[in-house]
Amino acid sequence: MSELASLRKRRRLTLLAFGLASIFIFSGFIYGPTGTDRTAFSLVGNDTWDAAALANVEMSWNNHDVTLFIGPEWDTEGGNVLAFPVLRELAERHDTVMGDYETSKHFAPIYQWQVQGHTRGPWGFAETVRAVMNQETPVSQQIGWNGSDFNSSTQEELDDVLSRLFSYQLPDGSKPYFQSVSYLEQQEDGSWDGRAFFIWGIANTSSLFGKQGEYSRTPGMEKPFIEEWELLIDEVYVKPMSDTGEEVHVWSFLGLDTQVDDQVNKTIPLIGVSFVLMAIILGLFFRDWRDVLAAASGLGLLMGWMVGTQAWLGYPQTQISSMLPILLLALGVDFSFHGLVRWRAIAHRDGGDEEVRLAAAWTSIRELSPALGLATVTTMIAFGTASFSPIQDLAEWGRLAAIFIPQAYLLLGIFTVVLRSGHAVHSGEIQKGFADRMRALGAVQVRKPIPFLIALLLLTGSAVAIGQPDSDFEVHDYLDGNSRMVQSLDTSILAFDESDQGEPGFILVQAGDSSDLADYNTLVQLDGLMADIRANNWTYDTPTIIDAIRMQIALVNAGGGGYNATTINATTGIPEDSNELQKILVDISANGTMNPNDPRFTAAVEGVATAVESVAPIAVIDGTSGRLSMLKLPIKVEKAGDWAWMAQYKVDVEQLMDENLNFTNGEKATFTGVSYQRYVYVNAMTDSFQKSIYIAIVACLAVLYIVFRDIRLSLLTITPVVAVSLWLYAGINLAGQSLNIVTLQVASLAIGLGLDYAIHVTQAIREQKRRRPDEGMARWVQGMMGHTGT
Incomplete structure (x- = not known):
């Protein structure tokens, strides 16, 4: 068999192997485990967390809270929640919820002191006023009310009954009804104005998610998730109240996990946008559709492999894991860039015919394997240390990253190059003008290193002085600011x-x-x-x-x-x-x-x-x-x-x-x-992230020393990564931000990619030194700064 035929066969078998691996991984969508979703946050093993969880189990009211409130419409000064049209509309919505048997059957009766009797369903001040005016409670006699009923009464009668309720006084001097409405004021005409009040009900947990219950307490099970029932209630109350003539709206604290999942799902289009932007950047750089198509194919397969692998493992999509595709897109572009640039340089240098192109692919893979392989291992370590976190979401994030990163190397460092080698190459060096400017910058750094060193020390010293930002819980960091919650x-x-x-x-x-x-x-x-x-x-x-x-x-x-x-x-x-x-x-x-x-x-x-x-x-x-x-x-x-x-x-x-x-x-x-x-969850999250970063730096230093066999080179490679982490924390602090899921993942991304770049620089200079042992540092740095290593 000729060399060309052998290379063709090797390319086909390689692409076939990737195709079969893709089929197997994609089958996770069908055959992967199901029913593994869980609530959004968990920290089992922490005393504070476990005490609250124990109380929820052992001291359960056997009821599930349904909490809403009426208050100002969004981005307005608000209206009067005690206006008669508002109270009547709320009472109608209560009746709508209770008129739906599938919804109302799960509500449990509860004693309401406001009416001195048992009620069912979402209950607020509107329902209390109606019950009093309709003579459905002992309170009617206690306040001396004998006027018209709720639906036929006038505004003056409403003002009268409200005045009677708000003046109701206990022996200790307190006025419980007066305290039921926020920012309560009586106007000069005798009418009452209020800004907000709560609407509250309870449901029987046995009926909802007990053994014979209709719903499941956790998502992803055979039974529908409990929040589906909550959202049936919310759908009734969320409707605008513009017909009342008041700028008021009913808000709720229902469906938290569902809204968190919605935020996760909203990141999927962002991944698509990131993918398109990456493809555009590759197109602007390579200026050859074949390079862009090869790299885009590798990136597309990587996205599919990640989702399929996660399906096989049965890990749910979380706010943390949903950030991984964007991380891997960045890392994958870096791998494909190095592989394709090196392949083009070798193939063009040796003539560019089919045999040369096919052989150049394996030469490129072999020459880059020390740098890309080391970058893969160290980046796996950098992110994989999070696998030992006590927070399940973070531990899964670390495990998934440790799996996805070698997948990125296989697909973007090998598959993309092999796929591209089957097509013609027309030029060797890409963006030559830019490469020449980078080489000139490298030469300046060697000739005059002191200014660069001073700038580095000043930046790092300033970052240390600025310090690390604090961690906190800001709900806007976890949910869309426009979300209902x-x-x-x-x-x-x-x-x-x-x-x-x-x-x-x-x-x-x-x-x-x-x-x-x-x-x-x-x-x-x-x-x-x-x-x-x-x-x-x-x-x-x-x-x-x-x-x-x-x-x-x-x-x-x-x-x-x-x-x-x-x-x-x-x-x-x-x-x-x-x-x-x-x-x-x-x-x-x-x-x-x-x-x-x-x-x-x-x-x-x-x-x-x-x-x-x-x-x-x-x-x-x-x-x-x-x-x-x-x-x-x-x-x-x-x-x-x-x-x-x-x-x-x-x-x-x-x-x-x-x-x-x-x-x-x-x-x-x-x-x-x-x-x-x-509080303990967010602190544990930030502590785990930070500890994993520190452990990762030490572990990566050890790996670098094992590979380089030179402590100076190892320290030289890891030092910029430490500096970048200090700069990043200082930048977060200066921007007035805190350590949270978002900023810590950005920090992890910067550190992971920074380590990747640092290894490429060190390995490229070592390669230049082997190629040109008689040249000096200036020429080695110039070669490293060029795209093709020449």
Whole structure:
């Protein structure tokens, strides 16, 4: 067989092998595992995260919250949410939701103090006003309302009933209805104006995603995801309210994971745009459609291989993994650039006939394999170190990157060159004028290195002085600013006053394996802690299980049913005998309790829990023995978006815990909540990213030394990468940005590609030295700066 025939056969077999590999990888779309999606964020193994997760499981209300609010229309000053057309429209939307059996059947009844009775479905101030005006609640008689019903009443009658509700006063002087509407004001004509109020309902978790439930709690399972049900509700409330004549809108906190997935899906067109831009850049550089077609074919296959590989592994698309295609496009263009430029130079130099072109492909691959191979290994290490992160999304990102990077080398460093070698080549050096200017710059750097060195040191020193940016959680970094979730969050900040802002957190207290929190000394310590928390205004004043014990004692003393304790401490109001505590807790667990001194609950049906509607959300009680194994102390996290404030607040709360608590039987108290789950998650994310970068630099230095066998060359290659990372962090700081998913991935991209470029420079100079051992550094650098290494 002739040399030409052998080379042709080798090319065909190589392309066939890539074709078969592509078919296998693409089959992952059909045969890859399914049902592996999960919620957007998770940090199992962290005490703060695990405490909140444990509370969600063990202290579930057996209900799923549905939270909406009406407030200003987006980008407006807002209107009056108490205008009669607004209230009537909201009531109609409530009826629409409840009129759809598939939606309404999952709502659970809940006691609403506003109407002193049970309600179902999304409930807000509009529904309360309707119930009062329609004589459907004891409140109608309590405020002396005997006017027209909701649908036939006049504006004057609405003003009257609102005035009666807002003047309703409790024995402690508070006005609960007045506090239900944000920025409430009465106008000179007697009408009322408000900026916002919440609409809230609960659904039964057993009906929704229990064993026999209709939905799944996590996405990607056989049953539809729970958020599909949430969005059925949101579709009703999201409609514009322009017909009311007020600039108001209903916002919601529903469908978070779905909106995160939407953001991931929106990156797919960006990948296509990046691909087109890369192809245009290649076209402008190579000025030959055959080069562009070969490189674009390799890049297109790489995109397919990545998606197919991810399908085989069963890894879901996440906000982090969706950034990988853009990273690999950049790396792939670099690989294809080196391969095609070297191939063109060799093929054109040796005549350019078919045999020369085919042989030049393998010569190019062989000559570049040390540089491209080393760049592949070190870049794999740089990104693969994230595989050991405790954050699942980040660990998967590291594993996928470690797989995708060698795929990029195979497709862009080998396949693209082999594919291109089957077509004619017309010129050797590309963009000769630009190459000559780069060679001249290289010569200047060798002749006058001091100015360049001074500039490098000044930039690096300045970057060190500027320092590293802080990490925080800014929702706009994770979701589109125009998404419903972000606009709802932004609007809530404007719509509600500071007393309604912030997020609920809690201290989770767990009993030891053989201990019981239903112990007088333990409860007194916890009650003292709660007293200090209330004194600091660190709570929404939600009742605790200790408050419920006092309520139950007062209820029994007022003639209600239940155990009558005899060892009540006169100072604390808590029984000193543990057996009596357990008997009271059994009563509360079975029947709930209520405050007999609160008029909002005096009309409640006997046996209905009111102030503590269900004890499940605040304590875990054995219904037989009365053992108290877990409880919550409610905390208000007022500035949940201020990372520095949250860090100090956590220190302050934990210091207060240390001052008040002295557990001796294995009890454990943990400050946690949704806001602090985010806090520890984002901190763990940034810490993992940064640690992986540091580990990657050390590991890459070791690999470079093994390959180069020269510590000076190894340090020379890695030093620019360290400098780039310092510059990048300083730039992020100067731009007023924080360390988050986006900026850290940009940093990883810059460091990964920077390492790739540094290796090319070092390897190219070594190659020039081998080619021209009698020349000096100036000529070696000039050769390195040229596109073809000549």
